[in-house]
Amino acid sequence: MSDQGTGHDPVRLEEFAELARRTLPREVWDFIEGGSGEELTLAANRAALDRIGIVPRVLVGGTACETATELLGARAALPVAVAPMAYQRLVHPEGELATARAAAAEGVPFTVSTLSSQPVEAVTALGGTTWFQLYCQQDPAATADLVRRAEEAGCAALMVTVDVPxxxxxxxxxxxxxxxxxxxxxxxxxxxxxxxxxxxxxxxxxxxxxxxxTFARSLSWDDLARLRGETRLPLIVKGILDPGDAATAASLGADAIVVSNHGGRQLDGAVASVDMLRAVREAVPARCRVLVDSGIRSGTDVLKVLALGASGVLLGRPVLWGLAADGGPGVSRVLRLLRTELRSALELSGCSGPADAPWLSVLGAAR
Structure with missing residues (x-):
């Protein structure tokens, strides 16, 4: 696959966006790329990441740099999971199956959405690590059925999204x-x-x-506690920005928090996700993993959030760009490029792997 506009294969993730834009109908492009309101939060996510600077270390005498890590008990080729994204057959006929196949091949977890256009059983049959993202339904029995279905399909974790009343x-x-x-x-x-x-x-x-x-509009902490008691799977709570909310979720048994403003698609004017990362990390016990999404566009972005205390990231729109551009092979290209970028960023900052990143100093990050 090459970029016909520049005559070369993409060398940064943003170049996949142009390939996808050329491929998709305008309204589908707007659906996956757009944010809410005036898209202030959408822009803020990138601005916040761009202002963060890493202070590299030198003469560390490290060995060959590795990108592999552990995410919720599973080995991952890099500290990245594919974010839950709805209706992927809008951008490619195979939809989630193509994305999940590529994620499995590249060694990263794939999160299948409640709003998936392919069934979870078909996704888990591909053999990769699969997490299931849950939107609680107005009918509690329907929610319970989704949880059981995810468990029976062999999902490795349950990710409940809490920022979409x-x-x-x-x-x-x-x-x-x-x-x-x-x-x-x-x-x-x-x-x-x-x-x-x-x-x-x-x-x-x-x-x-x-x-x-369809979705429940009146979820409470009691509902989260009930969900924790109803599933044996590790529980990830996605859509938290307030440190107090993060602490409450952890106290109720959440195994991980995703610091997220939904990619700028919910409250316009909400704070950038990365600006709340450090405070959330400090608010929860060490056993509770902290992930982040919204605006991640490079391996350097991944290094920045690792340095701020995240265990990993959820990657969203760039995956859809790759899917639209070239199906499963396009997704693989996105993930491989991200891995190349992350390895370079780790090495140039003096890290031998993701576990070293928290020792780095960063400037420009919110306190």
Whole structure:
């Protein structure tokens, strides 16, 4: 695969974005790339990462640099998992199956969404490490069924998303009157409800309307405690920015926290995820792992968040860029490039692997 505009294969993740943009219909590109409101938080995620500087160490006498680590008890080729992302068949016919196959080949966990357009059983059959992302439903029995289904399919962790009582106002989708094509559905949800997501109306996001009718809007800490008691899987709580919320989640048995503003797709004006990372890490016990997402675009970004105390990152949009550009091979190219970048960043900063990164000093990070 080469970039026809520049005559070379992509050498940075952002170059996959242009390949994807050329490939996808405009409304699909807007759906995966856009944020909520005026997209202030979307921009803030990148600005926050860009202002962080690493202080490299020298003459450390290290051996060959490695990128491998452990994420929630599983060996990973780099401290990265593929983030949960909905309706991947919008960008490629195989959708989540192509992405999961590539993630397994490259040795990183793949998170299958409640809003996946391919079934979790087909994903886990590919043999990689699979986490299941849960949106709690208005019907508690339906939520319990999803949890059991994930367990029976062989998922290695359960990731509950807690920052979507309703979907943020994504203005690109409203302007486009975005709706799903008839051949793309959330296969884990009720088929009758799925029809709402394909009901195109001017000035309305049918996907947001479907979400409003399906997801629980009144979750509480009691619900999280109940979920902890109902599953044997490691529990990841995604969508936390406040350190007090992180501490409460950990006290209720969360095994990991994902510091996340949903990639700038929920509350516009929310703080950048990386700006809350250090405070969240300090608020939870060492046993509780801390991951981060929103705006990660390079191996250097990964090194920055590792230096701030994260165990790893969830990678979102760049994976979809690779999927749109070249299916599973495109996703593999994205992950391999990220691994190359991370290895270089680790080596040039004086680290022999991800475990050394917390010893680095960083400037410009929020306290």
């Amino acid at each position: 309703s979907m943020g106002r994504r203005l690109r989708d409203l302007r486009n009157g975005f709706a799903l094509p008839s051949d793309v559905t959330a296969v884990h949800l009720d088929p009758a409800g799925n029809r709402r997501a394909g009901d195109r109306q001017t000035g309305v996001s049918a996907v947001a309307e479907h979400t409003a009718e």
